Structures are given as C-alpha cells and as structure tokens.
Amino acid sequence: MRRSWWLWGVSLAVYALLYVPLAIVVVFSFNDSKLNAEWVGFTLSWYRMLFNDQEMLRAAANSLLIAVISSVAATVLGTMAGIAMHRYRPKLLPFMVLTPVAMPEILLGVSLLIFFISVFGQESLSLLTVVLAHTTFCIGFVAIVVRARLAGMDDGIFEAARDLGATPWQTFRRVTLPLIMPGVIAGALMAFTLSIDDFVITFFTSGVGVKTLPLQIYSMIKIAVTPEVNAISTLLMLLTLGMILIAGKLAPDAMHGKG
C-alpha cells in the first residue's frame, strides 16, 4: 500500500496545481487594490468597472453573437457530418472534419487570413469572417460527439423504421434525431464554449474593427494589467463552467473522450 500513498500524494499535488492559479485570479478579482500582489480588502469595484466599460461590453456582445451563430451552423453541419461518417463510411470526409481539430490553431488562422483577404479583399475581415472560421473548427467537435453517440446504438432500429414504411426523412425526424439529440445538444454546447473562448483563430480572422472578449483580455494583459481582467476572467469561468456541467449531464459519454 506504500505505492498508493505516493500516488495519492502526487495526484493531490497535481489537482492543487490545476486549481490554485485560477483560485488566485478569482480571489484577486474581489481585492481592493490595483495590484495582484497582496490582499487589502473586499470590493466589487472591479466588477462595477467592468460593467461600465463600453469596449468590454461591446466585445462581450460580439463574442456572444459569434458564438450563437457559429455554434448553430456548426451543430447543423457537424451533425450531418457525424451521421454521414457513421452511415456511409466515406474516405475523405473524416479527414476534412477531423484535421482542423487536430492541427495547431495558428495554421487554420493564417490560412483563413490569406483566403479571406486574397479572395474577398482587404476590408473583408469582420464578424462574418470570424463566424465562418469558428464554424470550420467547431464542425469537427460536433461530428465527433454525434458519431460517438451513433456508434453506441443498434443500427437495427433504423432498418426497422424503414421496414415499417417510413421515408428517409421520417426515419431521421422521428427515430434518428430524437436518439442522437443528447449528443447534438452536447456538441452544440461544446461548439458554443469553444467559439466564445477562442483566441488564436479569432485573432487572425477578425481584422481591426472587431473585438471579442478573448481579444480584449489579450490586449489588456499585454498593455496594462488591472484586476478588471480578473473580474472578466471570473465571469467567463462561471459561464464555461455552467456549459460544461450541462453538457456533462446531457451526454456523459462525450465527456470521456470515448469514440
């Protein structure tokens, strides 16, 4: 049993390492001092400052809009891709769907930058190009979850529906879709979280005019660090925490990386 002692010890240390830095960010978001150095006293003024920061609010609105549109688009296309990959075993589609997920984000970012500017012109970078870019990498995540859900099911159900005279559309609408729904919702939440959190791809495809929350955080930590960054970080943590918990409730399989 000596072994499990040190296994516990090391693991607890790693778990602590995962949480302590984030806890520090959260604690200092309530600290009544401009410096993230020592505890002075409790305040909500950083949050107040945050809600009066017009630029930040606009960035939040942009992030939300981009995440809603691109997660809806990615959920529709990703669900189709997941079903197609499961049912027809195509050769090229999995490569196209999974490569954007697996490669370093910067590669997708710069190739889309060249593409948008050289095809649509210097002024084309906008909210729309960010949405198109986010949809590209979110499709893969949705497809993986949906395919994993289908892989765990008995294909006989779909044959039964067809044998009973259902058209392909009826089979999809009344059998397939209800069955894969938890996977679809989990995929949608995952896409939403990935989009609202994305920094690298947004950085290359947004141009000058469009700011999102991660871009705003990036310029703040590069120029002037104030606890306002801690406050927005804490709120963002709460948001993604909620999304992940909902996704985990709806599709436990998706959280295990199975499939």
Place this chain on the structure above:
Amino acid sequence: MSNPGARFARFVVGGPPFIYLLLFFALPGLIMVAASFMYPGEFGGLAPLFPLTGSEESGLTVENYRIFFGDRVYFEIFLKSFGVAALTTLLCLVMAYPVALLIARSPKAHRDLMVLLVILPFASNFLVRVYAWMIILGPLDLLFSRFAVIVGMVYVHLPFMILPLYTNLEKHDPTLLDAGQDLGAGAWERFWRITFPLSLPGIFSGSALVFIPVLGMFAIPEILGGKDDWLVGNMIKEAFLSTRDWPFGSMLSLMLTIAVLAIAGVAAWFARRGTRYA
C-alpha cells in the same frame, strides 16, 4: 451505393459539411501552399502572379525556401520549438501518469467526478490560465523567462495528457497485476513490466495531443516569455501581422504543417504498434 436514392441521401447528408470544409478549410490550405511560392506584395499581401506594371516582382519563386534552408536561424528556431514541445510533453507525462493511474484504480463511482475535476479548470479561457501565471510568477521575478514559458505550456496542456492516459489505463485487466504478484513481482516490477507497456498507446496519443499544439503556440511565449523564447508560432505571427510578408509566413506555416504531420504519423505508428502488444 448503386441505388440512386441512397446516393442522393448520402449527398444530402454528407454534401453540405463536405462543401463547407472544402471552401473554408481545404481551399485556404491550398492557397497557402501556393502563396509560399509567390513574392510579397508591395503593401503586404501577395504580388500578382502575372506582371502588371513590370516594376514589381511577380510570378513564382522558391526564394522563401532558399532563405529558410540557407540560414541557420530558422533551423535553430524549429529546433528550439521542438525542444520546448518535447520538454512540455515529458513534464505533462510525469505529472499526468499518477493522476490517470489513481483515477483508473479508484472505485467506479468516484471516477466520473475525478475526471470532471480534471476537465473543469480546462474550461476556463486559455488566456485566463496564462494570465494566472503572470500573477503568480510576476512577484517572484520569474516572468519573461524560458521557465515561465514551460510552466505555462505544461499548465495549459496537462489535461490533454491525463484524459487519454486515463482512458487507456481504465481498460487494463486488474487480474494481470494479481498474476504478476503471484509470480513474485514487486510493485515496481509489476508497473514497469505490465502497466507501463500496456499504457503505451495512451502515452503516444496523449503526447501527440500535447506536442502538436505546443509546437504552434505563439501566445504563451509572447505573454510569459522574453524575446529569446520565441518559437515558430511567433515567427509565423510576425510574418503575417508585422512584416506582412505573407509568402514567407506561408512557407513557415507549411514547414510547421510538415513537422506536425510527421509527429502525428510517428505517434499513430507507435500507438498502433503498442496496441499489438496490448
């Protein structure tokens, strides 16, 4: 798929995502490959393929590749990036293994919670996790160093190693360890001769999931490191946004892609070989 109805259904379901990704993933990739053989435009961007005025350089060239292979600087920065990625992967592995093993050997009822506790911090924004280390390392005078870059890289990528390792370790048959014990193997011997070799596929997929994103990372070296700590990703970013030499940036991106494909190929090969023994 000889039946036309089935072929139509296949097109309806698989067509739209395929066309979307053809447009917004494959085509941009191909344009980038082409751009790496072009001249930079006068005001950034790309020079035209066909001369318009005759004054500026146009057409195709291998100049970018000549520069890349002719100057040690680029070789060294790739080497440095590989070094940082390798060190990060190794540190992640050493820290992730005990956690993954502990979760895999815990009662089934506790495992989901323990996995969730690994995923949760991972859900906070990437920049927030980097920023957290600015707060911690700043007062200790450790910021803007190679050390800070490695700390940030390990912190951000640790869950990528824990999850595949756990998925692998969870599937091990515990009776193998009992058999080892019956045959007189001590705890260490059982680990090195049973658990570790069986976990190789998990190690390789986890390593690929850490190594590949680290290789292309530009934000962590930029935020936590000094100018000496810049990696390939930083060079690519500079080429596109500061010097605005797209062809050179495209060539660097292509080199990075080749490096990533090579790493992924090696990892997949090892993972498959590992499975054969499992």
